[in-house]
Amino acid sequence: MSVAAILGGGIAGLSTAYYLTRTAQQAFKRIILIEGSNHLGGWIKSVRQDNGAVFEHGPRSLRGSGQAGINALELAEDLGLESKIIAVPRSRPAAQNRFIYVNNKIHILPNSFKSLVRKTEPFDKAFIRYLINDLITKGKRNGEDETIYDFVARRLGSDMANYAIDPLCRGVYAGDAKQLSIKSTFHDLWKFEQENGGIIKGALIGEKQKVQSISPLVERSKKERWAIWSLDNGIQGIPDRMVDVLNAEPNVEIMTETKCTDLDLSGPRVKVTCDNSEILEVDHVFSTLPAMNLSPAVSTNHQLLSSELSKIPYVDVAVVNVELKGQVMPFLGFGHLIPSTENSKVLGIVYDSCNFPEHDRKDQPSTRLTCMMGGAWFRQLFGDPETANLDTFTDLALEAVREQMGITADPSEVCTTLQRNCIPQYVIGHSQVMDNINGYLESHKLPLSLLGASYKGVSVNDCIYHAKLEVERVTGETLP
Numbered sequence: 001m002s003v004a005a006i007l008g009g010g011i012a013g014l015s016t017a018y019y020l021t022r023t024a025q026q027a028f029k030r031i032i033l034i035e036g037s038n039h040l041g042g043w044i045k046s047v048r049q050d051n052g053a054v055f056e057h058g059p060r061s062l063r064g065s066g067q068a069g070i071n072a073l074e075l076a077e078d079l080g081l082e083s084k085i086i087a088v089p090r091s092r093p094a095a096q097n098r099f100i101y102v103n104n105k106i107h108i109l110p111n112s113f114k115s116l117v118r119k120t121e122p123f124d125k126a127f128i129r130y131l132i133n134d135l136i137t138k139g140k141r142n143g144e145d146e147t148i149y150d151f152v153a154r155r156l157g158s159d160m161a162n163y164a165i166d167p168l169c170r171g172v173y174a175g176d177a178k179q180l181s182i183k184s185t186f187h188d189l190w191k192f193e194q195e196n197g198g199i200i201k202g203a204l205i206g207e208k209q210k211v212q213s214i215s216p217l218v219e220r221s222k223k224e225r226w227a228i229w230s231l232d233n234g235i236q237g238i239p240d241r242m243v244d245v246l247n248a249e250p251n252v253e254i255m256t257e258t259k260c261t262d263l264d265l266s267g268p269r270v271k272v273t274c275d276n277s278e279i280l281e282v283d284h285v286f287s288t289l290p291a292m293n294l295s296p297a298v299s300t301n302h303q304l305l306s307s308e309l310s311k312i313p314y315v316d317v318a319v320v321n322v323e324l325k326g327q328v329m330p331f332l333g334f335g336h337l338i339p340s341t342e343n344s345k346v347l348g349i350v351y352d353s354c355n356f357p358e359h360d361r362k363d364q365p366s367t368r369l370t371c372m373m374g375g376a377w378f379r380q381l382f383g384d385p386e387t388a389n390l391d392t393f394t395d396l397a398l399e400a401v402r403e404q405m406g407i408t409a410d411p412s413e414v415c416t417t418l419q420r421n422c423i424p425q426y427v428i429g430h431s432q433v434m435d436n437i438n439g440y441l442e443s444h445k446l447p448l449s450l451l452g453a454s455y456k457g458v459s460v461n462d463c464i465y466h467a468k469l470e471v472e473r474v475t476g477e478t479l480p
Contacts, residue, residue, distance in 0.1 A: 049361065353368045
């Protein structure tokens with residue numbers, strides 16, 4: 001009887017288990033999911049208060065565009081979650097307005113044709129002139145990698161690198177644009193230059209991948225022009241529903257508070273050693289563990305693989321959920337980000353009440369915000385995360401809300417968490433590390449699949465989509 005082990009019970013691990021149960025031939029007659037903690041869903045963690053307020057300690061929304069975004073909507077439909085979805089249409093301020101905090105002021109980023117053709121602070125010239133710069137800049141087509149910052153500064157100008165891409169990288173990756181790889185993080189932009197000579201040319205004339213879907217939910221999202229979406233009780237509802245479905249499957253076993261300490265891939269079957277001394281013999285392992293956690297588990301017999309896995313760095317992020325008394329937002333939008341050139345210890349603030357007012361408390365008016373800090377600058381600003389004081393982050397968050405947004409209302413609720421090693425950093429050389437890892441797996445014919453945020457994308461959508469693709473590859477089936 002063929003057996004599959006899935007290491008990690010985050011969204012990638014749960015998606016892998018779910019898709020395995022959806023294969024027509026049931027390639028694996030037994031599926032064992034092993035999670036080290038008592039929480040299933042990984043970094044997704046929605047907390048709902050008795051008063052109806054929802055606080056997201058991790059990811060807080062999903063996008064519905066692109067192949068991975070459409071796949072996530074199809075999954076939500078398959079799970080029967082359509083009636084629980086709350087969406088933000090593109091016409092809403094939360095979808096249209098993005099802000100940056102520069103020189104002690106909040107500035108809106110250009111979001112219309114009118115704003116593209118006129119100069120807006122803190123940029124030195126109109127946005128359209130940066131786009132023209134891309135059109136007249138000769139493309140590098142040597143296949144080499146470079147930092148996101150250098151790529152954007154070269155093609156669009158230093159203003160765009162400093163005030164657009166730098167804060168964007170801080171918001172998405174909690175990372176430094178001067179370290180992150182353009183090839184691995186914004187691959188489409190890198191590909192546009194390689195194949196078409198520039199970003200604008202690539203966007204206009206590059207080969208377009210048409211995404212086909214027969215899902216009514218996908219059609220609804222297009223008709224209503226969704227920008228982002230969540231669920232009525234937070235996106236924790238996705239992994240929760242998956243767990244319910246998997247628990248009803250007779251061939252699926254979920255082991256929580258159990259860690260994999262060693263993978264012996266030397267024999268005809270894989271021996272998975274757990275920290276409770278149990279040894280499982282399986283035919284294939286789908287690891288969704290962070291690369292840094294998988295590395296020691298394969299070090300005994302596969303030192304080279306272990307070494308490559310250990311090269312993928314991670315960052316720590318402090319997340320402060322703040323609820324304020326009254327509806328006190330001074331401006332409407334998704335949130336604001338702070339460039340690394342500013343004298344601020346904060347990466348950015350998300351305007352949760354603007355994005356999903358449905359998650360506000362029901363008994364009285366309130367305003368929810370989420371402040372993030374640390375990331376690639378954590379140790380520089382706060383020292384060793386092992387000894388970090390959560391009160392420090394709470395105080396800094398409330399100070400940022402007052403000074404950057406001008407909000408003086410008292411907080412009615414504050415929750416501060418420190419997310420250790422939560423976001424992998426695709427720094428320069430990440431693509432080579434991935435080539436080395438994939439080459440090793442292939443040349444040694446190891447029954448091991450690597451999934452999760454460490455490798456091909458950090459978003460929830462990416463983790464779900466690549467789990468599906470890998471299940472299709474391993475089983476030889478095409479899932480609906």
